[in-house]
Amino acid sequence: MMISSSSTSPSSSSLSSPYFLAAPSPLIPATILLVLCLPALFYLAPHILPPPPPPPISFPDELQDLSLFRRATAVETQTNKPKSRLGSTNSKPKIAFLFLTNTDLHFSPLWERFFTGNKSNRDLYTLYVHADPTVNPKIKIPGGVFSEDRFIPAKKTRRGTATLIAAARRLLATALLDDPANQFFTLVSQYCIPLHSFNYFYDAVFEIKSHQIAELSQLKYKSFIEIISDDPYIWDRYNARGGNVMVPEVPFDKFRMGSQFFTLTRKHSVLVVSDRRLWKKFRLDCLKPNSCYPEEHYFQTLLSMEDPKGCSGYTLTRVNWTDSVDGHPHTYYPVEVSTELIYVLRRSNFTNSYMFARKFSPDCLEPLMNMASDVIFRD
Numbered sequence: 443m444m445i446s447s448s449s450t451s452p453s454s455s456s457l458s459s460p461y462f463l464a465a466p467s468p469l470i471p472a473t474i475l476l477v478l479c480l481p482a483l484f485y486l487a488p489h490i491l492p493p494p495p496p497p498p499i500s501f502p503d504e505l506q507d508l509s510l511f512r513r514a515t516a517v518e519t520q521t522n523k524p525k526s527r528l529g530s531t532n533s534k535p536k537i538a539f540l541f542l543t544n545t546d547l548h549f550s551p552l553w554e555r556f557f558t559g560n561k562s563n564r565d566l567y568t569l570y571v572h573a574d575p576t577v578n579p580k581i582k583i584p585g586g587v588f589s590e591d592r593f594i595p596a597k598k599t600r601r602g603t604a605t606l607i608a609a610a611r612r613l614l615a616t617a618l619l620d621d622p623a624n625q626f627f628t629l630v631s632q633y634c635i636p637l638h639s640f641n642y643f644y645d646a647v648f649e650i651k652s653h654q655i656a657e658l659s660q661l662k663y664k665s666f667i668e669i670i671s672d673d674p675y676i677w678d679r680y681n682a683r684g685g686n687v688m689v690p691e692v693p694f695d696k697f698r699m700g701s702q703f704f705t706l707t708r709k710h711s712v713l714v715v716s717d718r719r720l721w722k723k724f725r726l727d728c729l730k731p732n733s734c735y736p737e738e739h740y741f742q743t744l745l746s747m748e749d750p751k752g753c754s755g756y757t758l759t760r761v762n763w764t765d766s767v768d769g770h771p772h773t774y775y776p777v778e779v780s781t782e783l784i785y786v787l788r789r790s791n792f793t794n795s796y797m798f799a800r801k802f803s804p805d806c807l808e809p810l811m812n813m814a815s816d817v818i819f820r821d
């Protein structure tokens with residue numbers, strides 16, 4: 443923009459100079475055309491040409507991740523007897539919440555209420571935060587559930603790149619290693635809010651009915667992940683890294699799409715962090731940034747290839763794509779926040795109602811807190 447405006451003025455003033463008017467020659471029209479076109483080119487270039495590709499994930503970063511993923515996978519396969527392992531420590535199965543953020547955790551007070559609303563839930567969840575190291579987020583309730591030790595070693599993330607896959611895998615691997623009682627792994631962002639109480643969510647994923655105790659049988663449970671094969675944009679998404687680059691690992695008919703936000707079983711989390719084959723393709727840089735959302739394809743494609751029956755096929759996180767702009771969904775502002783909105787957002791066409799929703803602007807915190815106990819956490 444700066445270049446185009448500064449180069450426009452000298453060229454237009456030279457057009458009105460006496461030289462151009464007095465001395466016509468066959469070369470002049472071409473020169474005028476060139477002089478006229480240059481600023482236009484400067485102006486249009488960034489709009490026509492794609493921006494330069496983002497820097498790839500660096501080799502040292504990749505090695506560090508690989509070592510973390512290897513450890514997580516090794517621990518799991520060496521001690522693959524969840525019943526005896528957990529039975530001896532007598533711990534109940536937990537849900538690991540994986541917060542992926544590159545800003546402040548705007549809704550941490552609301553999440554604090556979600557987790558601590560019922561004191562007897564203290565042993566049923568663990569929290570992990572992957573915060574962009576260049577941002578250093580501020581937590582609104584110091585010493586609460588989001589204490590410093592919940593922050594995991596993080597790396598910079600960038601929209602439209604495989605860094606978002608890498609960050610989610612880092613969260614999964616850390617949570618796998620940290621606590622064998624973690625049986626479900628729920629990914630959320632700073633723009634997500636809960637739509638139900640923790641107890642409601644816990645009972646839904648563990649399929650608990652009327653005061654049962656959660657079972658540890660991993661075979662029984664499904665991952666909640668959206669898996670779509672017939673989206674109108676899927677061909678563009680498939681070719682975002684260039685033609686024919688995804689084969690043979692990912693043929694087009696195996697390529698899937700879905701929400702970035704999922705709740706995975708422990709078995710599927712291990713599968714994700716142990717994968718090398720698909721990552722090799724999904725980590726490639728995109729040539730078409732407008733079609734590039736690797737985090738909406740990698741997990742969906744991998745799990746649909748490896749264990750489609752073990753996946754629900756839908757997400758538990760509601761999002762409003764009406765009138766979306768530049769790949770961003772509708773953002774809710776305080777004037778829209780109401781009891782009715784919470785009820786509408788919960789409504790789903792699937793077996794479970796929605797448990798979380800996005801995206802909410804940070805100033806929705808106050809109206810949401812005001813209706814926390816009477817609406818959001820009342821099921």
Ligand SMILES: *[C@@H]1O[C@H](CO)[C@@H](O)[C@H](O)[C@H]1NC(C)=O
Nearest residue numbers: 560561562563566639641653
């Ligand atoms: C509190 O948590 C316990 C154990 O998870 C559960 O049995 C109880 O119903 C919960 N109480 C409320 C009010 O949600």
Ligand SMILES: *[C@@H]1O[C@H](CO)[C@@H](O)[C@H](O)[C@H]1NC(C)=O
Nearest residue numbers: 762763764765766772786787
């Ligand atoms: C979704 O967003 C549109 C505006 O983009 C809004 O009119 C509509 O009410 C929203 N739907 C829900 C269920 O919130």
Ligand SMILES: *[C@@H]1O[C@H](CO)[C@@H](O)[C@H](O)[C@H]1NC(C)=O
Nearest residue numbers: 760786787788789790791792
């Ligand atoms: C449920 O399905 C209907 C019909 O396909 C659709 O109009 C509606 O938007 C769906 N609701 C949600 C919450 O996705």
